[in-house]
Amino acid sequence: MESGLDGTVALVTGASSGIGAATAAALAAQGAAVALAARRRDRLEALAAGIRGQGGTALVLECDITEEQQAADAVARTVAELGRLDTLINNAGVMLLGPAAGAPLSEWQRMVELNVLGLLYCAHAALPHLLRAAGDGPRQVADMVNVSSVAGRAARNGNGVYSLTKHGVGAFSESLRQEVAGRYVRVSLVEPGATATELAGHNRPEVLDSLRNQFGQTMGAEDIADAIIYIVSRPRHVAVNEMLIRPTEQER
Numbered sequence: 001m002e003s004g005l006d007g008t009v010a011l012v013t014g015a016s017s018g019i020g021a022a023t024a025a026a027l028a029a030q031g032a033a034v035a036l037a038a039r040r041r042d043r044l045e046a047l048a049a050g051i052r053g054q055g056g057t058a059l060v061l062e063c064d065i066t067e068e069q070q071a072a073d074a075v076a077r078t079v080a081e082l083g084r085l086d087t088l089i090n091n092a093g094v095m096l097l098g099p100a101a102g103a104p105l106s107e108w109q110r111m112v113e114l115n116v117l118g119l120l121y122c123a124h125a126a127l128p129h130l131l132r133a134a135g136d137g138p139r140q141v142a143d144m145v146n147v148s149s150v151a152g153r154a155a156r157n158g159n160g161v162y163s164l165t166k167h168g169v170g171a172f173s174e175s176l177r178q179e180v181a182g183r184y185v186r187v188s189l190v191e192p193g194a195t196a197t198e199l200a201g202h203n204r205p206e207v208l209d210s211l212r213n214q215f216g217q218t219m220g221a222e223d224i225a226d227a228i229i230y231i232v233s234r235p236r237h238v239a240v241n242e243m244l245i246r247p248t249e250q251e252r
């Protein structure tokens with residue numbers, strides 16, 4: 001069956017779990033060939049096997065995108081092996097919460113290295129290919145979707161550095177959107193609220209305990225994937241610049 005993303009190629013970072021895995025599967029279901037980037041190869045291989053089993057095309061890219069060269073290689077391999085790049089889903093991220101006073105600096109470094117620098121390395125490497133795809137691609141338009149967070153809109157007590165990184169993603173996205181809009185590369189910002197994934201599980205036990213009382217209703221990763229598919233499947237003259245998505249009961 002013909003689908004909206006037939007003939008296009010998408011690269012998804014953080015495709016080994018959560019929102020990235022769900023988005024990669026959804027893109028493949030829409031006809032895109034997908035490159036799956038993350039560190040856990042076994043997870044990527046399992047996802048790729050599922051996509052191929054449905055008749056799709058998937059490329060496994062085991063990489064750590066906090067390493068500039070590995071991020072650049074992930075983009076280069078996508079183009080070399082799948083032929084082009086129409087869609088970049090900048091999704092890989094880590095959220096390490098808790099008071100700033102006494103926080104391990106290594107946690108702050110991990111968030112800045114992945115949520116900011118890793119995303120920038122991928123964006124930088126992908127941009128020339130996205131611009132080319134917008135010129136000669138099947139849809140004459142290309143997409144970069146940057147996954148931020150509700151924390152990219154409002155800082156809260158206990159999420160300072162995570163919020164800093166996501167505010168940075170928002171600022172970069174808006175600036176880049178203005179820069180490339182006229183060349184038909186759409187830069188979109190997605191800001192999920194609480195979503196049931198592995199994200200919170202990387203926190204220290206004492207932080208996890210305090211988080212348990214904070215989060216009530218959650219969305220599924222598929223709910224965010226659904227929003228991303230909506231964004232990248234708009235007709236050429238429509239750009240969804242920003243999407244803030246919360247579980248219905250989430251107030252802040």
Ligand SMILES: NC(=O)c1ccc[n+]([C@@H]2O[C@H](COP(=O)([O-])OP(=O)(O)OC[C@H]3O[C@@H](n4cnc5c(N)ncnc54)[C@H](OP(=O)(O)O)[C@@H]3O)[C@@H](O)[C@H]2O)c1
Pocket residue numbers: 013014015016017018019020037038039040041043063064065066091092093094095114118147148149150191192193194195196197198199200221
């Ligand atoms: N879940 C939520 O409530 C929520 C809310 C707002 C925003 N978000 C954002 O959504 C995005 C996806 O998070 P998620 O909730 O789906 O969490 P997740 O299940 O923990 O997924 C994070 C992904 O990032 C990958 N990753 C981590 N370090 C990496 C590295 N150095 N290089 C390459 N990939 C790396 C992980 O794979 P490997 O470990 O295999 O490398 C994993 O695939 C993040 O940007 C997060 O901030 C999530």
